[in-house]
Amino acid sequence: MKLKNFFKNFGGRFISTCIRFQLPIALIIALTAYSLVQANIDGNIISDTFSTVSVWYLAVASLLMLSTVLWIENDDKPDKLKIIIAITAHAGLLVMAALLAFKSHIDGASGIAMGAVTLLIIVSVFYLSFIGCKTDLPTWNFATRLIFNIIVAYIVALVLMGGVTLLLQSFKMLFGLSVPDKAYIDAAVLCFTLIAPFLFLLLLPPKSEKYNGDIVLSRFGRGVLHYLFIPLLAAYCIVLYGYAFKIIASWTLPVGWVSYLVSALMLGAVVVIALLYPIRFSDEEKNIDRAVFKWLPILILPLLLLMTVGICRRVGDYGITISRLYLILFN
Secondary structure, eight states: OHHHHHHHHHHHHHHHHHHHTHHHHHHHHHHHHHHHHHHHOOSOSSOHHHHHHHHHHHHHHHHHHHHHHHHHTTSSSOOHHHHHHHHHHHHHHHHHHHHHHTSSSOOHHHHHHHHHHHHHHHHHHHHGGGTTOSOSHHHHHHHHHHHHHHHHHHHHHHHHHHHHHHHHHHHHHHHOOOOOHHHHHHHHHIIIIIIHHHHHHHHSOOGGGTTOOOOOOOHHHHHHIIIIIHHHHHHHHHHHHHHHHHHHHHTOOOOTTHHHHHHHHHHHHHHHHHHHGGGGGSTTOOHHHHHHHHHHHHHHHHHHHHHHHHHHHHHHHHOOOHHHHHHHHHO
């Protein structure tokens, strides 16, 4: 009886997911089919650039479509303005892919542009559907659940890939059958390009649960933050402030490499503050949490100034490049 209910519930969830995410699933299937064809053909029918851009477009378009679905489904009736914005965004992505596909090669500037667009679309999946939300806790809960779902989906895909690999090896070791190398590639494509993304979609909260505003606290997570990440960020601050005092004492300009360390510190600070955020609304907030929220941004601000000077020095020494422009923008 329990097994029957399980299959009934799973079947209902499967069908509702397919209906809810029709277009993202169609793009995922297209990406899988294209990857399988590319893995099994001999020789280069199309250029490497066209192939790379095609895979990138299908992957990013599926993410953009997912973000669009999560955004538009908020309304009981489709919002025409949202639909126009969504169509324009997809058309812009298609035009960009078409322009890149016929280039002779993907240069550094094109690669950075592709990475920036990909990052922007990934961020939109987390936050676009919560624009106008009165509180931040539903956004935080949804973002953390998304990250957890991604990890679970790809762990399952990795375990499945391991099982399939062992099964294919058994044909060779037990029966002496020759298993082509392409079989392993096909299995990897199916596990990581089709099954893992579909499991991720299957684990997404329904529309009715998307705006859950409950405070969810993890003692393990807080312990990791308090005893690992916050001390690590403190060590970064000490090293960078020590370097700042050194260059002030010697009256020299900072080296460009300092930008990487400050960027890592900044990223870590954003992550720590984001993970600690729900604690601000609970009765379990500790003095160290309050101190991190108050003083960490203030401590990092002078280091961002140090990073700016380092970037300006690199620009003065070696000129302006696309990567340095993106670094200035990030700073």
